[in-house]
Amino acid sequence: MESLRVQNVASHVNEAIPEMFVRSKTEQPGVTTVQGTTLQVPIIDLSNPNEEKILKEIIEASCEWGMFQIVNHHIPSELIRKYQDVGKEFFELSPEEKEKYAKDPGSQSLEGYGTKLQKELDGKKGWVDHLFHKLWPPSDINYRFWPENPPSYREVTEEYAKYLHGVVDELFKALSLGLGLEGHELREAVNGDKLVHLLKINYYPPCPHPELVLGVPAHSDMSFLTLLVPNEVQGLQACKDDQWYDVKYVPNAIVVHVGDQMQVISNGKYKPVWHRTTVSKNETRMSWPVFIEPQPEQEVGPHPKLLNQDNPPKFKPKKFKDYAYCKLNKIPQ
Numbered sequence: 001m002e003s004l005r006v007q008n009v010a011s012h013v014n015e016a017i018p019e020m021f022v023r024s025k026t027e028q029p030g031v032t033t034v035q036g037t038t039l040q041v042p043i044i045d046l047s048n049p050n051e052e053k054i055l056k057e058i059i060e061a062s063c064e065w066g067m068f069q070i071v072n073h074h075i076p077s078e079l080i081r082k083y084q085d086v087g088k089e090f091f092e093l094s095p096e097e098k099e100k101y102a103k104d105p106g107s108q109s110l111e112g113y114g115t116k117l118q119k120e121l122d123g124k125k126g127w128v129d130h131l132f133h134k135l136w137p138p139s140d141i142n143y144r145f146w147p148e149n150p151p152s153y154r155e156v157t158e159e160y161a162k163y164l165h166g167v168v169d170e171l172f173k174a175l176s177l178g179l180g181l182e183g184h185e186l187r188e189a190v191n192g193d194k195l196v197h198l199l200k201i202n203y204y205p206p207c208p209h210p211e212l213v214l215g216v217p218a219h220s221d222m223s224f225l226t227l228l229v230p231n232e233v234q235g236l237q238a239c240k241d242d243q244w245y246d247v248k249y250v251p252n253a254i255v256v257h258v259g260d261q262m263q264v265i266s267n268g269k270y271k272p273v274w275h276r277t278t279v280s281k282n283e284t285r286m287s288w289p290v291f292i293e294p295q296p297e298q299e300v301g302p303h304p305k306l307l308n309q310d311n312p313p314k315f316k317p318k319k320f321k322d323y324a325y326c327k328l329n330k331i332p333q
């Protein structure tokens with residue numbers, strides 16, 4: 001059976017777009033976006049010699065916004081460019097080539113090339129295709145979902161993953177200190193060496209009616225943290241005080257999202273960001289989020305050292321696979 005891919009739909013539409021992509025008025029970005037204002041989420045310079053200041057900024061941003069951008073993070077800009085180029089080259093392959101990496105039908109795993117099976121109540125589809133595969137831990141990697149074309153895909157992506165690891169460690173350390181724990185304790189509590197790093201490449205083709213559709217609809221990420229590099233086409237939006245704002249694209253910055261699991265382990269101190277994406281009329285937008293997640297069997301609850309009479313647990317411990325199942329099927333947690 002031929003799968004519906006948004007990239008193929010986009011290459012055939014001229015004016016009218018299929019109804020399954022048209023959002024209700026309450027969601028349409030043309031109606032719901034605050035025009036002309038970008039959201040100035042904190043931009044944190046990791047090369048600042050004042051480490052106390054960096055720490056304070058990361059903690060404050062995670063409490064108030066659940067989102068920040070980091071610059072001077074030691075991942076070379078040349079490497080980011082190559083990493084984005086190889087991902088883009090994959091999506092420019094023929095449909096037949098890409099389908100070799102299609103998600104296994106019926107599999108519970110997210111890995112592979114695909115288009116989201118809608119679990120949304122109104123059954124609308126996002127204007128986006130994606131490729132998911134793991135970057136870490138090595139024992140969990142399934143290279144069957146890593147493109148063999150372009151040939152440098154694996155080498156470049158592994159190099160990026162190595163650098164990203166260092167950034168993830170730094171962020172966990174800062175967030176651990178922000179909870180009043182030792183720097184190593186947060187990572188240790190979540191079986192840190194086994195944390196899954198799951199890459200998703202989002203491919204949002206041009207759309208004749210960007211004001212009517214969404215790429216990824218409003219959500220928070222299930223991860224502890226998500227570290228994302230977009231291309232230069234504007235599209236990420238975040239919700240603040242019930243309004244949707246564009247998040248400004250900053251060249252070479254990594255966008256960090258606080259995810260649901262971080263909210264749980266911090267007993268509500270760190271807030272996940274509510275976000276969505278819009279698409280462009282004439283340009284292809286792409287983004288490369290890496291979700292830093294627990295192993296499926298890992299139980300995540302508020303860190304025991306944070307709990308006392310004044311700070312009772314706000315969340316029940318839950319295996320990540322159960323959390324994910326409820327979230328994906330819209331079952332209350």
Ligand SMILES: O=C(O)CCC(=O)C(=O)O
Nearest residue numbers: 202216230236277287289
């Ligand atoms: O494309 C983006 O900037 C964000 C995508 C996103 O939120 C997601 O895939 O979870």
Ligand SMILES: [Fe+2]
Nearest residue numbers: 219220221275
């Ligand atoms: Fe997201």
